[in-house]
Amino acid sequence: MTQTPRVGLIGWRGMVGSVLMDRMTDSGDFDLIEPVFFSTSNAGGKAPRGDAPLADAYDLDTLKSCDAILTCQGGDYTKKVFADLRAQGWDGHWIDAASTLRMEKDALIVLDPVNRPQIDSALAAGNRNWIGGNCTVSCMMMGVGALFKAGLVEWMTTQTYQAASGGGAQHMRELLTQYGTLNAEVRDLLDDPKSAILEIDRKVLARQRAMLDSDESAQFGAVLGGSLIPWIDQDLGNGVSREEWKGMAETNKILGLGEDAIGVPGGEAIPIDGFCVRIGAMRCHSQALTFKLTRDVPLDEIEGMIASDNDWVKLVPNEKQATMEALTPVAVTGTLTIPVGRVRKLAMGPEYLGAFTVGDQLLWGAAEPLRRILRILIEG
Numbered sequence: 001m002t003q004t005p006r007v008g009l010i011g012w013r014g015m016v017g018s019v020l021m022d023r024m025t026d027s028g029d030f031d032l033i034e035p036v037f038f039s040t041s042n043a044g045g046k047a048p049r050g051d052a053p054l055a056d057a058y059d060l061d062t063l064k065s066c067d068a069i070l071t072c073q074g075g076d077y078t079k080k081v082f083a084d085l086r087a088q089g090w091d092g093h094w095i096d097a098a099s100t101l102r103m104e105k106d107a108l109i110v111l112d113p114v115n116r117p118q119i120d121s122a123l124a125a126g127n128r129n130w131i132g133g134n135c136t137v138s139c140m141m142m143g144v145g146a147l148f149k150a151g152l153v154e155w156m157t158t159q160t161y162q163a164a165s166g167g168g169a170q171h172m173r174e175l176l177t178q179y180g181t182l183n184a185e186v187r188d189l190l191d192d193p194k195s196a197i198l199e200i201d202r203k204v205l206a207r208q209r210a211m212l213d214s215d216e217s218a219q220f221g222a223v224l225g226g227s228l229i230p231w232i233d234q235d236l237g238n239g240v241s242r243e244e245w246k247g248m249a250e251t252n253k254i255l256g257l258g259e260d261a262i263g264v265p266g267g268e269a270i271p272i273d274g275f276c277v278r279i280g281a282m283r284c285h286s287q288a289l290t291f292k293l294t295r296d297v298p299l300d301e302i303e304g305m306i307a308s309d310n311d312w313v314k315l316v317p318n319e320k321q322a323t324m325e326a327l328t329p330v331a332v333t334g335t336l337t338i339p340v341g342r343v344r345k346l347a348m349g350p351e352y353l354g355a356f357t358v359g360d361q362l363l364w365g366a367a368e369p370l371r372r373i374l375r376i377l378i379e380g
């Protein structure tokens with residue numbers, strides 16, 4: 001790219017975009033670019049930095065004047081402008097948080113601590129489309145990518161515990177509102193230490209059921225406060241949710257395995273499957289992982305590989321106190337740390353390994369891989 005590339009930023013005031021803006025500011029990225037701020041709703045309004053007014057995010061001419069476009073605006077926006085921009089000959093770098101283009105053959109899923117070699121090959125081959133991965137997949141790969149890189153994974157199954165933020169800002173609000181409503185319903189009984197717990201339980205359940213099919217559960221379409229939802233994203237019609245499908249599809253694409261690999265033909269895809277579940281956490285996705293290893297490797301070697309894989313992964317000793325302190329959404333939220341704990345061989349045999357990991361789905365799950373690919377494109 002040019003010395004000080006012109007970078008169009010779309011979606012900067014949304015939830016993912018706001019986290020991205022903070023990270024770009026903290027990392028000094030704005031010193032390296034000429035930012036152009038766009039809006040889908042307020043063209044001409046005040047931009048968050050500089051004097052230039054907000055540009056119209058649907059104005060293809062202004063978009064085309066950018067060396068790179070970084071969007072966190074969502075898939076509908078991508079569908080509206082990306083194809084037209086390319087059709088008009090724009091060959092700048094398109095960096096996108098949305099899933100729309102992820103599985104396209106001419107797009108790379110970016111997670112450079114895991115797939116920097118694939119990024120470098122794609123860059124050399126003239127790739128221009130860089131897409132952030134699914135949050136659950138990216139956080140998982142930041143934690144246990146070492147095992148995949150070492151060819152140690154025969155298959156993996158995931159059981160996820162995904163935060164409300166994965167649905168968006170309104171979902172986070174709805175979760176908290178539901179919790180508040182439930183608390184208010186039984187506050188008097190809670191204040192009385194002699195009240196019967198089953199009476200509290202009965203009132204909570206009645207209030208939860210009253211929330212169903214009301215505005216109080218409009219975002220999730222089910223009650224999440226004091227409950228869980230074992231389905232995330234679309235129903236693919238074959239018993240699999242789209243979130244579950246992404247686990248295998250995206251992990252293998254990130255690794256350059258399987259038929260969707262970019263450039264060099266990929267090796268055989270690694271089977272990955274499991275269940276994705278929405279729980280009442282705010283913005284950290286957690287996952288219990290089970291691996292069938294390709295061979296029996298001593299536990300201390302596995303722990304060493306995980307711990308030394310990248311600057312953000314942190315091995316948590318498989319002990320109660322350390323787990324409760326470091327392996328929870330409360331501990332991880334707002335940080336780039338990816339703790340991996342509960343690492344142990346399972347009762348099924350020495351090739352079966354269990355682990356648990358947590359990641360902030362707005363940081364490594366969304367904003368950070370995008371910020372880092374922009375930096376790679378700028379600095380080479």
Ligand SMILES: NC(=O)C1=CN([C@@H]2O[C@H](COP(=O)(O)OP(=O)(O)OC[C@H]3O[C@@H](n4cnc5c(N)ncnc54)[C@H](OP(=O)(O)O)[C@@H]3O)[C@@H](O)[C@H]2O)C=CC1
Pocket residue numbers: 010011012013014015016017038039040041042057072073074075097098099135165166167168169361362365366
């Ligand atoms: N939420 C997540 O966990 C993840 C999301 N993504 C992707 O990122 C996309 C954006 O997600 P997310 O950031 O959650 O979406 P948001 O709904 O928070 O923001 C999207 C856009 O909505 C517009 N908007 C309208 N009202 C408001 C408001 N009150 N405050 C802020 N923005 C407002 C803004 O556009 P404008 O300024 O132009 O009006 C904003 O850029 C998703 O569609 C998805 O494709 C990817 C990974 C994870």
Ligand SMILES: N[C@@H](CC(=O)OP(=O)(O)O)C(=O)O
Pocket residue numbers: 097098099133134135162163165166167232233243246
């Ligand atoms: N589907 C994720 C959030 C998300 O936006 O995922 P994707 O970027 O793959 O669409 C969740 O609900 O937790």
